[in-house]
Amino acid sequence: MDWIAEYNNKQLSILKELSDKEEIRIKSATKRLNELLIVNDSFSNLDITFKEYEFCCIFCLDDDKKIVIAINNYLGHYKCFVDGWETYLKRNKNEILLKEYKEALSAIYDQNFEYRFIYNLRNYTQHCGKPISSCSQSVNNEFELIMDRDIFLAEHTGIQGPFKKELQRSGDPKLDVDKAIRRVHELLIELQNKLLTEMARSDYSFLSAAVQIAKFYNTYNLENGDLYLLNYEEINRIKELNKCQDETELSMFRLPIQLARLVIKGTHIKFEFTGKNIGHSNSFPMLFEPKYKASFLKFKTGKQSVISKGIKWIRVVSSTGWVQNGSYDEYFAVYIPEGLTIDEYSNLAEKFEKEINWIINKN
Known part of the structure:
Protein backbone atom coordinates (compact mmCIF):
# COMPACT_ATOMS: atom_id res chain seq x y z
CA MET A 1 0.00 0.00 0.00
CA THR A 267 -7.24 22.18 -23.81
CA HIS A 268 -10.46 24.09 -24.33
CA ILE A 269 -13.79 23.92 -26.15
CA LYS A 270 -14.87 27.12 -27.85
CA PHE A 271 -18.39 27.94 -29.03
CA GLU A 272 -19.12 30.86 -31.34
CA PHE A 273 -22.68 31.11 -32.67
CA THR A 274 -24.61 33.61 -34.79
CA GLY A 275 -28.39 33.24 -34.98
CA LYS A 276 -31.44 33.32 -32.72
CA ASN A 277 -30.92 32.75 -28.99
CA ILE A 278 -33.77 30.48 -27.82
CA GLY A 279 -32.72 29.85 -24.22
CA HIS A 280 -30.41 27.65 -22.18
CA SER A 281 -29.39 24.02 -22.61
CA ASN A 282 -28.72 21.57 -19.78
CA SER A 283 -25.27 20.85 -21.19
CA PHE A 284 -22.86 22.53 -23.58
CA PRO A 285 -24.18 25.29 -25.88
CA MET A 286 -26.23 23.82 -28.73
CA LEU A 287 -26.77 24.92 -32.33
CA PHE A 288 -29.89 23.94 -34.28
CA GLU A 289 -30.28 23.82 -38.04
CA PRO A 290 -33.27 25.87 -39.35
CA LYS A 291 -36.23 24.17 -40.98
CA TYR A 292 -36.13 26.61 -43.86
CA LYS A 293 -33.07 27.90 -45.73
CA ALA A 294 -34.06 31.54 -45.28
CA SER A 295 -34.38 31.19 -41.50
CA PHE A 296 -31.73 32.03 -38.94
CA LEU A 297 -29.82 29.34 -37.12
CA LYS A 298 -31.03 28.86 -33.56
CA PHE A 299 -28.87 28.20 -30.52
CA LYS A 300 -29.02 27.66 -26.78
CA THR A 301 -26.41 28.91 -24.34
CA GLY A 302 -24.66 26.40 -22.07
CA LYS A 303 -24.47 25.65 -18.35
CA GLN A 304 -21.75 27.03 -16.08
CA SER A 305 -20.25 23.55 -15.76
CA VAL A 306 -20.77 20.38 -17.77
CA ILE A 307 -19.68 16.79 -17.15
CA SER A 308 -18.70 14.99 -20.36
CA LYS A 309 -16.94 11.60 -20.61
CA GLY A 310 -16.11 11.72 -16.92
CA ILE A 311 -14.52 15.19 -17.02
CA LYS A 312 -16.05 18.34 -15.59
CA TRP A 313 -15.73 21.36 -17.89
CA ILE A 314 -15.81 24.89 -16.43
CA ARG A 315 -17.16 27.84 -18.43
CA VAL A 316 -14.55 30.59 -18.07
CA VAL A 317 -15.95 33.04 -20.64
CA SER A 318 -19.50 33.61 -21.81
CA SER A 319 -20.75 36.63 -23.79
CA THR A 320 -23.92 37.36 -25.72
CA GLY A 321 -24.83 40.26 -27.93
CA TRP A 322 -27.08 41.28 -30.77
CA VAL A 323 -26.53 42.97 -34.11
CA GLN A 324 -28.74 46.03 -34.58
CA ASN A 325 -29.14 45.95 -38.35
CA GLY A 326 -29.45 42.18 -38.54
CA SER A 327 -31.82 41.44 -35.68
CA TYR A 328 -29.89 38.33 -34.68
CA ASP A 329 -27.84 37.30 -31.69
CA GLU A 330 -24.19 36.42 -31.26
CA TYR A 331 -22.74 34.12 -28.62
CA PHE A 332 -19.23 33.25 -27.48
CA ALA A 333 -18.23 30.77 -24.75
CA VAL A 334 -15.12 28.86 -23.71
CA TYR A 335 -14.93 25.79 -21.47
CA ILE A 336 -11.78 24.51 -19.71
CA PRO A 337 -11.39 21.14 -17.92
CA GLU A 338 -11.43 21.11 -14.13
CA GLY A 339 -8.27 20.81 -12.06
CA LEU A 340 -6.74 24.30 -12.17
CA THR A 341 -6.56 27.01 -9.52
CA ILE A 342 -8.85 30.06 -9.44
CA ASP A 343 -5.96 32.29 -10.55
CA GLU A 344 -5.19 29.99 -13.48
CA TYR A 345 -8.80 30.08 -14.64
CA SER A 346 -8.83 33.88 -14.31
CA ASN A 347 -5.70 34.19 -16.45
CA LEU A 348 -7.20 31.94 -19.12
CA ALA A 349 -10.44 33.94 -19.05
CA GLU A 350 -8.52 37.16 -19.69
CA LYS A 351 -6.79 35.52 -22.64
CA PHE A 352 -10.06 34.47 -24.30
CA GLU A 353 -11.86 37.72 -23.51
CA LYS A 354 -9.41 39.47 -25.82
CA GLU A 355 -10.98 37.53 -28.70
CA ILE A 356 -14.36 39.10 -28.06
CA ASN A 357 -14.84 42.45 -29.79
CA TRP A 358 -18.62 42.59 -29.72
CA ILE A 359 -19.47 42.02 -26.03
CA ILE A 360 -22.72 43.68 -25.02
CA ASN A 361 -23.85 41.65 -22.02
CA LYS A 362 -22.07 39.18 -19.76
CA ASN A 363 -24.01 36.10 -18.64
Whole structure:
Protein backbone atom coordinates (compact mmCIF):
# COMPACT_ATOMS: atom_id res chain seq x y z
CA MET A 1 0.00 0.00 0.00
CA ASP A 2 1.30 3.46 -0.90
CA TRP A 3 1.21 6.65 1.14
CA ILE A 4 0.96 10.24 -0.01
CA ALA A 5 3.50 12.77 1.29
CA GLU A 6 4.09 16.48 0.72
CA TYR A 7 7.55 18.02 0.51
CA ASN A 8 7.85 21.74 1.17
CA ASN A 9 10.57 23.96 2.67
CA LYS A 10 12.84 20.94 3.23
CA GLN A 11 10.11 19.27 5.29
CA LEU A 12 8.44 15.98 4.37
CA SER A 13 4.92 15.52 5.76
CA ILE A 14 3.27 12.10 5.57
CA LEU A 15 -0.37 12.84 4.80
CA LYS A 16 -2.29 9.56 4.59
CA GLU A 17 -2.38 6.00 3.37
CA LEU A 18 -4.10 5.60 0.02
CA SER A 19 -6.97 3.20 -0.50
CA ASP A 20 -6.56 0.46 -3.09
CA LYS A 21 -8.89 2.35 -5.43
CA GLU A 22 -7.00 5.63 -5.04
CA GLU A 23 -3.64 3.97 -5.56
CA ILE A 24 -4.70 2.16 -8.73
CA ARG A 25 -6.35 5.27 -10.16
CA ILE A 26 -3.48 7.70 -9.52
CA LYS A 27 -0.77 5.25 -10.63
CA SER A 28 -2.65 4.48 -13.84
CA ALA A 29 -3.13 8.20 -14.58
CA THR A 30 0.51 8.97 -13.83
CA LYS A 31 1.74 6.13 -16.05
CA ARG A 32 -0.39 7.39 -18.92
CA LEU A 33 0.61 11.04 -18.57
CA ASN A 34 4.29 10.18 -18.23
CA GLU A 35 4.21 8.80 -21.77
CA LEU A 36 4.39 12.44 -22.81
CA LEU A 37 7.67 12.73 -20.90
CA ILE A 38 9.32 10.33 -23.33
CA VAL A 39 9.56 13.22 -25.78
CA ASN A 40 10.44 15.61 -22.97
CA ASP A 41 13.90 14.14 -22.29
CA SER A 42 15.72 16.18 -24.94
CA PHE A 43 14.14 19.36 -23.60
CA SER A 44 15.12 18.43 -20.04
CA ASN A 45 18.72 18.11 -21.21
CA LEU A 46 18.47 21.44 -23.01
CA ASP A 47 17.06 23.10 -19.91
CA ILE A 48 19.90 21.69 -17.80
CA THR A 49 22.50 23.15 -20.16
CA PHE A 50 20.67 26.50 -20.05
CA LYS A 51 20.84 26.54 -16.25
CA GLU A 52 24.54 25.64 -16.44
CA TYR A 53 25.01 28.54 -18.86
CA GLU A 54 23.22 30.89 -16.45
CA PHE A 55 25.46 29.66 -13.62
CA CYS A 56 28.56 30.48 -15.66
CA CYS A 57 27.19 33.93 -16.45
CA ILE A 58 27.04 34.62 -12.71
CA PHE A 59 30.10 32.89 -11.33
CA CYS A 60 32.51 32.29 -14.23
CA LEU A 61 32.65 35.55 -16.17
CA ASP A 62 36.38 35.79 -15.51
CA ASP A 63 36.93 32.41 -17.18
CA ASP A 64 36.38 32.66 -20.94
CA LYS A 65 37.00 28.95 -21.40
CA LYS A 66 34.12 27.93 -19.13
CA ILE A 67 31.83 30.46 -20.78
CA VAL A 68 32.67 29.10 -24.23
CA ILE A 69 32.09 25.51 -23.08
CA ALA A 70 28.71 26.45 -21.57
CA ILE A 71 27.60 28.22 -24.77
CA ASN A 72 28.74 25.36 -26.99
CA ASN A 73 26.91 22.85 -24.78
CA TYR A 74 23.71 24.83 -25.10
CA LEU A 75 24.06 25.18 -28.87
CA GLY A 76 24.60 21.44 -29.21
CA HIS A 77 21.59 20.52 -27.09
CA TYR A 78 19.44 23.10 -28.88
CA LYS A 79 20.09 21.21 -32.13
CA CYS A 80 19.42 17.85 -30.44
CA PHE A 81 16.09 19.17 -29.17
CA VAL A 82 14.99 20.45 -32.58
CA ASP A 83 16.10 17.30 -34.42
CA GLY A 84 14.76 15.02 -31.68
CA TRP A 85 11.19 16.23 -32.06
CA GLU A 86 11.27 15.78 -35.83
CA THR A 87 12.72 12.27 -35.50
CA TYR A 88 10.13 11.27 -32.90
CA LEU A 89 7.19 12.50 -34.99
CA LYS A 90 8.52 10.78 -38.13
CA ARG A 91 9.05 7.47 -36.34
CA ASN A 92 5.55 7.59 -34.90
CA LYS A 93 4.12 8.61 -38.28
CA ASN A 94 2.29 11.56 -36.80
CA GLU A 95 2.01 13.46 -40.06
CA ILE A 96 -0.42 16.10 -38.77
CA LEU A 97 1.70 17.10 -35.79
CA LEU A 98 4.88 16.84 -37.87
CA LYS A 99 3.43 19.37 -40.31
CA GLU A 100 2.43 21.68 -37.43
CA TYR A 101 5.90 21.30 -35.89
CA LYS A 102 7.68 22.26 -39.11
CA GLU A 103 5.37 25.24 -39.63
CA ALA A 104 5.89 26.43 -36.04
CA LEU A 105 9.67 26.10 -36.30
CA SER A 106 9.67 27.91 -39.63
CA ALA A 107 7.62 30.75 -38.11
CA ILE A 108 10.06 31.02 -35.19
CA TYR A 109 12.94 31.30 -37.66
CA ASP A 110 11.22 33.88 -39.85
CA GLN A 111 10.00 36.10 -37.01
CA ASN A 112 13.02 36.13 -34.68
CA PHE A 113 16.46 37.51 -35.46
CA GLU A 114 17.85 35.83 -32.32
CA TYR A 115 16.82 32.39 -33.58
CA ARG A 116 18.38 32.99 -36.99
CA PHE A 117 21.57 34.12 -35.26
CA ILE A 118 21.72 31.08 -32.93
CA TYR A 119 21.01 28.76 -35.87
CA ASN A 120 23.99 30.13 -37.76
CA LEU A 121 26.16 30.48 -34.64
CA ARG A 122 25.69 26.79 -33.90
CA ASN A 123 26.84 25.88 -37.41
CA TYR A 124 29.81 28.21 -36.98
CA THR A 125 30.93 26.68 -33.67
CA GLN A 126 30.51 23.17 -35.09
CA HIS A 127 33.36 23.99 -37.46
CA CYS A 128 35.69 25.14 -34.66
CA GLY A 129 34.53 28.75 -34.47
CA LYS A 130 34.47 30.45 -31.07
CA PRO A 131 30.92 31.56 -30.08
CA ILE A 132 32.02 34.90 -28.59
CA SER A 133 34.57 37.56 -29.50
CA SER A 134 34.56 39.29 -26.12
CA CYS A 135 33.30 38.88 -22.57
CA SER A 136 33.06 41.90 -20.28
CA GLN A 137 31.49 42.93 -16.98
CA SER A 138 30.83 46.44 -15.68
CA VAL A 139 31.17 47.70 -12.12
CA ASN A 140 27.40 47.29 -11.59
CA ASN A 141 27.66 43.61 -12.63
CA GLU A 142 26.12 44.06 -16.07
CA PHE A 143 27.87 41.80 -18.52
CA GLU A 144 28.16 41.37 -22.27
CA LEU A 145 28.88 38.30 -24.35
CA ILE A 146 29.53 39.66 -27.82
CA MET A 147 30.23 38.15 -31.21
CA ASP A 148 31.85 40.69 -33.52
CA ARG A 149 29.70 40.86 -36.65
CA ASP A 150 32.58 41.45 -39.05
CA ILE A 151 34.63 38.56 -37.63
CA PHE A 152 31.56 36.33 -37.81
CA LEU A 153 30.94 37.25 -41.45
CA ALA A 154 34.59 36.85 -42.41
CA GLU A 155 35.14 33.47 -40.73
CA HIS A 156 31.77 31.77 -41.17
CA THR A 157 32.02 30.51 -44.74
CA GLY A 158 28.88 28.40 -44.35
CA ILE A 159 26.59 31.19 -43.20
CA GLN A 160 23.13 31.25 -44.79
CA GLY A 161 22.99 33.68 -47.70
CA PRO A 162 19.89 35.65 -46.61
CA PHE A 163 21.19 35.94 -43.03
CA LYS A 164 24.57 37.11 -44.30
CA LYS A 165 22.88 39.92 -46.22
CA GLU A 166 20.80 40.76 -43.15
CA LEU A 167 23.95 41.17 -41.04
CA GLN A 168 25.69 43.18 -43.74
CA ARG A 169 22.78 45.63 -43.73
CA SER A 170 22.83 45.88 -39.94
CA GLY A 171 24.32 49.01 -38.41
CA ASP A 172 25.30 47.30 -35.16
CA PRO A 173 28.73 45.61 -35.26
CA LYS A 174 28.00 43.76 -32.00
CA LEU A 175 25.91 40.59 -31.88
CA ASP A 176 24.57 39.98 -28.36
CA VAL A 177 25.04 36.25 -27.73
CA ASP A 178 23.51 36.28 -24.23
CA LYS A 179 20.34 38.03 -25.40
CA ALA A 180 20.01 35.59 -28.29
CA ILE A 181 20.39 32.48 -26.12
CA ARG A 182 17.82 33.70 -23.60
CA ARG A 183 15.31 34.61 -26.29
CA VAL A 184 15.77 31.31 -28.12
CA HIS A 185 15.25 29.39 -24.88
CA GLU A 186 11.96 31.23 -24.32
CA LEU A 187 10.87 30.33 -27.85
CA LEU A 188 11.80 26.67 -27.40
CA ILE A 189 9.86 26.49 -24.12
CA GLU A 190 6.80 27.82 -25.95
CA LEU A 191 7.34 25.30 -28.76
CA GLN A 192 7.76 22.42 -26.31
CA ASN A 193 4.56 23.32 -24.46
CA LYS A 194 2.65 23.68 -27.72
CA LEU A 195 3.77 20.26 -28.96
CA LEU A 196 2.96 18.50 -25.68
CA THR A 197 -0.52 20.00 -25.52
CA GLU A 198 -1.17 19.14 -29.19
CA MET A 199 -0.16 15.54 -28.48
CA ALA A 200 -2.50 15.46 -25.49
CA ARG A 201 -5.37 16.84 -27.57
CA SER A 202 -5.00 14.00 -30.05
CA ASP A 203 -5.76 11.41 -27.35
CA TYR A 204 -8.51 11.98 -24.76
CA SER A 205 -6.85 9.58 -22.31
CA PHE A 206 -4.01 12.08 -21.78
CA LEU A 207 -6.51 14.76 -20.73
CA SER A 208 -8.37 12.33 -18.49
CA ALA A 209 -5.11 11.38 -16.76
CA ALA A 210 -4.11 15.04 -16.36
CA VAL A 211 -7.44 15.93 -14.73
CA GLN A 212 -7.22 12.99 -12.32
CA ILE A 213 -3.73 14.00 -11.23
CA ALA A 214 -4.70 17.67 -10.83
CA LYS A 215 -7.79 16.79 -8.76
CA PHE A 216 -5.73 14.45 -6.59
CA TYR A 217 -3.12 17.15 -6.10
CA ASN A 218 -5.74 19.78 -5.19
CA THR A 219 -7.26 17.41 -2.64
CA TYR A 220 -4.08 16.54 -0.76
CA ASN A 221 -1.82 19.53 -1.32
CA LEU A 222 -1.87 21.55 1.91
CA GLU A 223 1.25 23.75 1.85
CA ASN A 224 1.71 24.31 -1.90
CA GLY A 225 4.53 21.77 -1.96
CA ASP A 226 5.27 18.76 -4.17
CA LEU A 227 3.34 15.52 -3.67
CA TYR A 228 5.09 12.15 -3.63
CA LEU A 229 4.02 8.53 -3.37
CA LEU A 230 5.94 6.31 -0.92
CA ASN A 231 5.54 2.60 -0.28
CA TYR A 232 5.22 0.99 3.14
CA GLU A 233 8.94 0.14 3.34
CA GLU A 234 9.91 3.78 2.85
CA ILE A 235 7.49 4.87 5.56
CA ASN A 236 9.16 2.46 7.99
CA ARG A 237 12.57 3.82 7.03
CA ILE A 238 11.38 7.35 7.80
CA LYS A 239 10.18 6.21 11.22
CA GLU A 240 13.58 4.66 11.95
CA LEU A 241 15.38 7.79 10.75
CA ASN A 242 13.31 9.93 13.10
CA LYS A 243 14.58 7.83 15.99
CA CYS A 244 18.28 8.03 15.15
CA GLN A 245 18.33 11.45 13.39
CA ASP A 246 20.37 9.95 10.55
CA GLU A 247 20.37 10.85 6.84
CA THR A 248 19.58 8.65 3.84
CA GLU A 249 18.02 8.70 0.39
CA LEU A 250 14.38 7.78 -0.02
CA SER A 251 12.70 6.20 -3.01
CA MET A 252 9.77 8.53 -3.71
CA PHE A 253 7.62 8.96 -6.80
CA ARG A 254 6.78 12.57 -7.65
CA LEU A 255 3.40 13.35 -9.18
CA PRO A 256 3.73 15.17 -12.55
CA ILE A 257 1.49 18.08 -11.56
CA GLN A 258 3.20 20.66 -13.80
CA LEU A 259 2.70 18.47 -16.86
CA ALA A 260 -0.91 17.81 -15.84
CA ARG A 261 -1.64 21.52 -15.56
CA LEU A 262 0.08 22.20 -18.88
CA VAL A 263 -2.20 19.68 -20.60
CA ILE A 264 -5.33 21.14 -18.98
CA LYS A 265 -4.37 24.73 -19.83
CA GLY A 266 -3.78 23.74 -23.43
CA THR A 267 -7.24 22.18 -23.81
CA HIS A 268 -10.46 24.09 -24.33
CA ILE A 269 -13.79 23.92 -26.15
CA LYS A 270 -14.87 27.12 -27.85
CA PHE A 271 -18.39 27.94 -29.03
CA GLU A 272 -19.12 30.86 -31.34
CA PHE A 273 -22.68 31.11 -32.67
CA THR A 274 -24.61 33.61 -34.79
CA GLY A 275 -28.39 33.24 -34.98
CA LYS A 276 -31.44 33.32 -32.72
CA ASN A 277 -30.92 32.75 -28.99
CA ILE A 278 -33.77 30.48 -27.82
CA GLY A 279 -32.72 29.85 -24.22
CA HIS A 280 -30.41 27.65 -22.18
CA SER A 281 -29.39 24.02 -22.61
CA ASN A 282 -28.72 21.57 -19.78
CA SER A 283 -25.27 20.85 -21.19
CA PHE A 284 -22.86 22.53 -23.58
CA PRO A 285 -24.18 25.29 -25.88
CA MET A 286 -26.23 23.82 -28.73
CA LEU A 287 -26.77 24.92 -32.33
CA PHE A 288 -29.89 23.94 -34.28
CA GLU A 289 -30.28 23.82 -38.04
CA PRO A 290 -33.27 25.87 -39.35
CA LYS A 291 -36.23 24.17 -40.98
CA TYR A 292 -36.13 26.61 -43.86
CA LYS A 293 -33.07 27.90 -45.73
CA ALA A 294 -34.06 31.54 -45.28
CA SER A 295 -34.38 31.19 -41.50
CA PHE A 296 -31.73 32.03 -38.94
CA LEU A 297 -29.82 29.34 -37.12
CA LYS A 298 -31.03 28.86 -33.56
CA PHE A 299 -28.87 28.20 -30.52
CA LYS A 300 -29.02 27.66 -26.78
CA THR A 301 -26.41 28.91 -24.34
CA GLY A 302 -24.66 26.40 -22.07
CA LYS A 303 -24.47 25.65 -18.35
CA GLN A 304 -21.75 27.03 -16.08
CA SER A 305 -20.25 23.55 -15.76
CA VAL A 306 -20.77 20.38 -17.77
CA ILE A 307 -19.68 16.79 -17.15
CA SER A 308 -18.70 14.99 -20.36
CA LYS A 309 -16.94 11.60 -20.61
CA GLY A 310 -16.11 11.72 -16.92
CA ILE A 311 -14.52 15.19 -17.02
CA LYS A 312 -16.05 18.34 -15.59
CA TRP A 313 -15.73 21.36 -17.89
CA ILE A 314 -15.81 24.89 -16.43
CA ARG A 315 -17.16 27.84 -18.43
CA VAL A 316 -14.55 30.59 -18.07
CA VAL A 317 -15.95 33.04 -20.64
CA SER A 318 -19.50 33.61 -21.81
CA SER A 319 -20.75 36.63 -23.79
CA THR A 320 -23.92 37.36 -25.72
CA GLY A 321 -24.83 40.26 -27.93
CA TRP A 322 -27.08 41.28 -30.77
CA VAL A 323 -26.53 42.97 -34.11
CA GLN A 324 -28.74 46.03 -34.58
CA ASN A 325 -29.14 45.95 -38.35
CA GLY A 326 -29.45 42.18 -38.54
CA SER A 327 -31.82 41.44 -35.68
CA TYR A 328 -29.89 38.33 -34.68
CA ASP A 329 -27.84 37.30 -31.69
CA GLU A 330 -24.19 36.42 -31.26
CA TYR A 331 -22.74 34.12 -28.62
CA PHE A 332 -19.23 33.25 -27.48
CA ALA A 333 -18.23 30.77 -24.75
CA VAL A 334 -15.12 28.86 -23.71
CA TYR A 335 -14.93 25.79 -21.47
CA ILE A 336 -11.78 24.51 -19.71
CA PRO A 337 -11.39 21.14 -17.92
CA GLU A 338 -11.43 21.11 -14.13
CA GLY A 339 -8.27 20.81 -12.06
CA LEU A 340 -6.74 24.30 -12.17
CA THR A 341 -6.56 27.01 -9.52
CA ILE A 342 -8.85 30.06 -9.44
CA ASP A 343 -5.96 32.29 -10.55
CA GLU A 344 -5.19 29.99 -13.48
CA TYR A 345 -8.80 30.08 -14.64
CA SER A 346 -8.83 33.88 -14.31
CA ASN A 347 -5.70 34.19 -16.45
CA LEU A 348 -7.20 31.94 -19.12
CA ALA A 349 -10.44 33.94 -19.05
CA GLU A 350 -8.52 37.16 -19.69
CA LYS A 351 -6.79 35.52 -22.64
CA PHE A 352 -10.06 34.47 -24.30
CA GLU A 353 -11.86 37.72 -23.51
CA LYS A 354 -9.41 39.47 -25.82
CA GLU A 355 -10.98 37.53 -28.70
CA ILE A 356 -14.36 39.10 -28.06
CA ASN A 357 -14.84 42.45 -29.79
CA TRP A 358 -18.62 42.59 -29.72
CA ILE A 359 -19.47 42.02 -26.03
CA ILE A 360 -22.72 43.68 -25.02
CA ASN A 361 -23.85 41.65 -22.02
CA LYS A 362 -22.07 39.18 -19.76
CA ASN A 363 -24.01 36.10 -18.64
